[in-house]
Amino acid sequence: DTGVSQNPRHKITKRGQNVTFRCDPISEHNRLYWYRQTLGQGPEFLTYFQNEAQLEKSRLLSDRFSAERPKGSFSTLEIQRTEQGDSAMYLCASSLDLGGAYTEAFFGQGTRLTVV
């Protein structure tokens, strides 16, 4: 499968624990996006990268959230000291930026986080 891959697919954690999710984008894609989606809502933008550079992080995102893309390939999203309100589907997407014109964003299946 050469699409966007996210691991794990499901994660159940206790409140206060740290969790880390991984996203493997389509190999030639230089842009990578993270979103959070709760029931009945559209995907909420969290952050995005161009290669290894984090271009923007949502102001809605607390300091407990951090994302990295160290070599411009895969990315990780870490949530520290999880809270019940963090329970959601976390989506990753990737696209190719051709210097102002870019291809569609392809989405992964998501990681469903449940904080108990």
Added chain:
Amino acid sequence: AQRVTQPEKLLSVFKGAPVELKCNYSYSGSPELFWYVQYSRQRLQLLLRHISRESIKGFTADLNKGETSFHLKKPFAQEEDSAMYYCALGPKIIFGKGTRLHILP
């Protein structure tokens, strides 16, 4: 700031009737608009983008910069069109809250 508004949470349409899903946006730069669709238990996928001006699965959307709108239209609804539809705005791809389209038999 980028913002996308989809005013309808749910739209029910009879099979064979026309469909129009509304989308309005706010962006000071040159917008790039998309429609994404999510069928039951499947991942989000691109339906169409304004730059390509294509018709996909019978759907079309025209960018109206004067009204800052990008409404999605289809002349004759089919049962397989039932899904969640999201309007999105680039460059950092911000999504609206989505409209659930329900096609009635």
